[in-house]
Amino acid sequence: MTMAFFALSSSLSSSASSSLFCRNYRIPSIRSSSVSRVSYLNGGKLTLAPPQVLNAGATLRGFGVPGKFPSVRLGVSTRCEKEDAPNDGVKDEDEAERFARRESTMPDRFRYLTKEAPDSPIIWPWFVALGFLVYAWRAVLFELTNWRKAAFAIIGFLGDLSKFALxxxxxFIGDPITSLIALLETAIYSLRAFYSGIVAYTPVRELTTVILLASSVLAIGEAVAPNSISKQPYVVTLAGLLGYAAVQSYISEPFFWTVLVGLYGYSRLVRKRDDVTAALPSAAVLAGVGEPWVRVVAIAGYLALAMYHNSTKTASEDEERQNLRKAPPMPLLAAALAIGVRLAAKWAGYRHLTWMIV
Structure with a gap:
């Protein structure tokens, strides 16, 4: 037992002496294991394993007594450089280390302590700049105020100049302009009143009767003398306006009859048209707006005239082809439009009140 401890101490001393020649060395580590190689005494001396190439150490093996003492293994490992290494490798390593540390020998873990602390921000120059900004803004506002005054002065001068020109x-010509303005105003108010009258007071039944009777007279004329309406659209429109003016009492009755006779004479004598075509506008107006007995006389008389004209036509006369794509006369179209506006307004008012009630 004494010899075992003596061998252990000698191996430790030898490993420590060998580690003095190394730059870095590790603390010996003692490892115990239940299974190891068994050493034996050879002539009173303890036999040790030879040292390895890179690790120096000693191994203690227990006596070869099975089952009594566990074997203890002591291993010492160090990193040693070879003594015969060239000096150029050491210099290259030092230069690389110096380059990595950037001309500083301080370790990297302490390198953050050498950083310069940031200075506290300086605030007082901002107050100086703020003063200049305020001064500049006040100067800008002053200039803008001057420009605004100048712009308002120019606008006021232009307004005064336009008033002077007006x-x-x-x-010089104030009265004609005033009269024209009054005429336009009267026309606008008249149109509004006319439209309101159509919407509120259109006689649907009477207008329907007028359209039916006038259309019957026009149909008789077109059957006997084709294109008798398209030949004289302006005369038919004027006759319709005369009938409306007579109904609304805008013109007197004698004047109405006189104008109707004048229209017949113009078509018969000036335009050289036949009797059926010349009497068509007057007969249609009388059948539409006249008294009941006037309507009967007008329709009966025009029908007799058309029958007589048809009976006197010869076979040699060229038959004109009737054009059915022409638009209806403007008086009848206006009457139909008035009926439609009245019915649409009545329906819209009824639906609106129904929605309000529900």
Whole structure:
């Protein structure tokens, strides 16, 4: 037992002496294991394993007594450089280390302690700049105020100049302009009143009767003399306006009859048309807006005239082809439009009130 401890101490001393020649060495580690190689005494001396190439150490093996003492293994490992290494490798390593540390020998874990602390921000120059900004803004506002005053002065001057020009114009031709303005205003109010009257007071039944009777007379005329309406659209429209004016009492009855006779004479004598075509506008107006007995006389008389004209036609006369794609006469179209507006307004009012009630 004494010899075992002596061998252990000698191996430790030898490993420590060998580690002095190394730059870095590790603390010996003692490892115990239940299974190891068994050493034996050879002539009173303890036999040790030879040292390895890179690790120096000693191994203690227990006596070859099975079952009593566990074997203890002591291993010492160090990193040693070879003594015969060239000096150039050491210099290259030092230069690489110096380059990595950037001309500093301080370890990297302490390198953050050498950083310069940031200085506290300086605030007072901002106050100086703020003063200049305020001064500049006040100067800008002052200039903008001057520009605004100048712009308002120019606008006011232009307004005064336009007023002077308008006063000059009215001084010479003020009365005609005033009369024209009054005429336009009267026309606008008249149109509004006319439209309101159509929407509110259109006699649907009477207008329907007028359209039926006038259409019957026009159909008789077109059957006997084709294109008798398309030949004289303006005369038919004028006759319809005369009938409306007579119904609304805008013109007197004698004037109405006189104009109707004048229309017949113009078509018969000036335009050289036949009796059926010349009497068509007057007969249609009388059948539409006249008294009941006037309507009967007008329709019966025009029908007799058409029958007589048809009976006197010869076979040699060229038959004109009737054009059915022409638009209806403007008086009948206006009457139909008035009926439609009245019915649409009545329906819209009824639906609106129904929605309000529900």
């Amino acid at each position: 006063a000059l114009v009215f001084h």
